[in-house]
Amino acid sequence: MDEVAGAIADPVRRKILVMLRDGRMSAGEIAEHFAISRPAVSRHLRVLRQSGLVRDELVGRQRFSVLDTERFTELATWLAQFLQPSGWEHRLDALTTEIYRTRRERRTHGGPDQREETTA
Known part of the structure; x- marks a missing residue:
């Protein structure tokens, strides 16, 4: 849970998660929405992958990032006690x-x- 909370602590990563909610995207497509460098977006994606919130999906030679919502469950359950x-x-x-x-x-x-x- 701490890893997930740490991953969503950054506003750029939260925006990436919201973008991925609508479907898979390439790193380049994601980077187009930010005024930061592509390597910076890649670092944010790496943090999201390491936390288990995002996984990679290969389609041919292209790599897409896909939202994996399963890791949100524990954090959502914990947060629900405060609602x-x-x-x-x-x-x-x-x-x-x-x-x-x-x-x-x-x-x-x-x-x-x-x-x-x-x-x-």
Whole structure:
């Protein structure tokens, strides 16, 4: 997890990851999006490969960088403990609680779902 966190600490590497989310790219294609040298982009790609976030894919004589999202799982799981549930999650939890409360009341107090038997 530390290796992944270190790899995504740099804004250039984060931008590369976002670019690769849409599909594989060559180092040259990636370098076109930055005002840094191609060797600098290659160093960033090497860090991403070493962390396991990116892998190389050879197609003929061309080498492409491909995003490998599996390594994000551990970091995402760890980070999730700091996230507050969204407003929708709170509302759905409240709805679920209300449904269970209503069902319980109907069972205990003979609410509208329990019809009285009539004798003829």
